[in-house]
Amino acid sequence: MIRLLLVSLVLALLVAPGPASAWWDFGHRTTAAVAEQNISASTRQKMEALFASSALLGTPDCALETIEDASVWPDCIRPDRVRWGHTFPWHYQNVDICKPFDMASACRGGNCVSAQIDRNAAILKNTAYPDHVRLQALAFLVHFVGDLHMPLHSGDRGDRGGNDVSAAYGIIKGRLNLHALWDGPLAERSITDGPDLVRRYDRAEKARLNAGSTEDWAREAWQIARDHSYLTAEDAPSCGPKMKERALVDNQEIPELVPVTRLQIQRAGLRIARLLDESLN
Numbered sequence: 320m321i322r323l324l325l326v327s328l329v330l331a332l333l334v335a336p337g338p339a340s341a342w343w344d345f346g347h348r349t350t351a352a353v354a355e356q357n358i359s360a361s362t363r364q365k366m367e368a369l370f371a372s373s374a375l376l377g378t379p380d381c382a383l384e385t386i387e388d389a390s391v392w393p394d395c396i397r398p399d400r401v402r403w404g405h406t407f408p409w410h411y412q413n414v415d416i417c418k419p420f421d422m423a424s425a426c427r428g429g430n431c432v433s434a435q436i437d438r439n440a441a442i443l444k445n446t447a448y449p450d451h452v453r454l455q456a457l458a459f460l461v462h463f464v465g466d467l468h469m470p471l472h473s474g475d476r477g478d479r480g481g482n483d484v485s486a487a488y489g490i491i492k493g494r495l496n497l498h499a500l501w502d503g504p505l506a507e508r509s510i511t512d513g514p515d516l517v518r519r520y521d522r523a524e525k526a527r528l529n530a531g532s533t534e535d536w537a538r539e540a541w542q543i544a545r546d547h548s549y550l551t552a553e554d555a556p557s558c559g560p561k562m563k564e565r566a567l568v569d570n571q572e573i574p575e576l577v578p579v580t581r582l583q584i585q586r587a588g589l590r591i592a593r594l595l596d597e598s599l600n
Contacts, residue, residue: 344391346506346584350465351390352517353588357525358595365599366457368450375451389458390465409435409459410466412537413475416545417558420538425475432472433533436463436594443598460598461591464536468587469506471498473537474544476558486552486566489573497552497566501580505573509580516585529589536590540583547579 358366366386373383381395382388393410396403412431414422426434442448442456466472471480478484481497488495488504495504510516520528531539549557552566568576 343503343506344394345510346469346502347390347394347462347465348387349510349516350468350584350587350591351386351461353585354461354591354595355386356517356519357589357592359600362592362596362599366595369454369457372450372454375449376455383454383458386461389461391462392458393462406459409463411472411480413480414473414537414541416474416476416541416549420541422534422537432463432467433537436460436467436533439463440594440598443595457595457598460594464591464594465587467533467536468540468583468590469501470540470544470548470583471501473540474542474548476549476561478561480544481548481552484552484566486568488568489570497548500552500568501548505568505576506580506584508573509577510584512577513581516581516588520589525589525593528586529593536586539586543579543583547576551576 355363370384376383378392378396381392383392393406397407408430410432412422412425412433414420414425422431422433425431429435429438439456439460443453443460445453448456474480479498481501482499484497486495486497486500487493488500491504545557551568551572553559554567
């Protein structure tokens with residue numbers, strides 16, 4: 320009976336609609352916590368000064384007083400479509416995994432996650448802007464770096480980044496799709512399955528994990544979508560015929576995907592830290 324209740328609870332959690340965001344809250348907050356452990360003292364001081372202006376943004380239902388708040392603020396404001404609806408395309412870029420990598424095809428007019436990372440880094444860096452404008456840019460920057468590193472926010476095969484692919488996670492069916500599977504249960508297991516990701520990384524680790532440009536990071540995530548996300552779900556070539564039945568990431572494949580996902584969360588956290596250091600100093 321106890322086992323049945325536990326399974327029912329897990330099913331209820333997976334069936335419940337989740338936020339339309341990469342990594343869901345736990346994943347985003349983890350990337351922010353990694354970043355906070357790895358920014359300079361000067362960056363931390365300047366960031367805290369910006370948080371003091373949060374009331375000027377006029378979003379009282381969406382806290383913005385810490386870097387972890389910043390990591391989820393852009394999703395928190397999304398229900399206000401009148402004010403923030405224009406930001407929806409900024410959270411992803413559907414780059415076709417079955418063609419050569421071409422970010423421009425999914426980034427017209429700067430309406431994609433890569434372009435918005437670069438844009439908000441530039442706003443944050445410009446001290447001529449008021450503090451609350453720079454704080455808004457900081458929140459978008461922290462969140463969007465997390466979004467970019469979720470593979471299905473960067474790679475796609477005409478299915479809205481896996482949102483249109485129903486999927487099962489191990490023995491848990493629920494009402495999951497492939498995108499939500501990577502956002503939620505897989506990310507959450509990856510964060511907790513192994514040594515704590517939230518720590519101070521040494522100089523060599525940082526140099527190895529935070530290198531590259533926004534476009535380099537986008538290409539990495541796109542390749543993971545192609546080589547892991549779709550391949551394991553469909554158990555067939557990623558660009559073969561599309562499945563007509565529910566995709567399955569089974570109990571043998573999940574442990575293989577954990578280190579892939581952990582690496583993306585590490586990269587995201589350390590790259591957030593790098594961009595904050597560069598933008599605030």
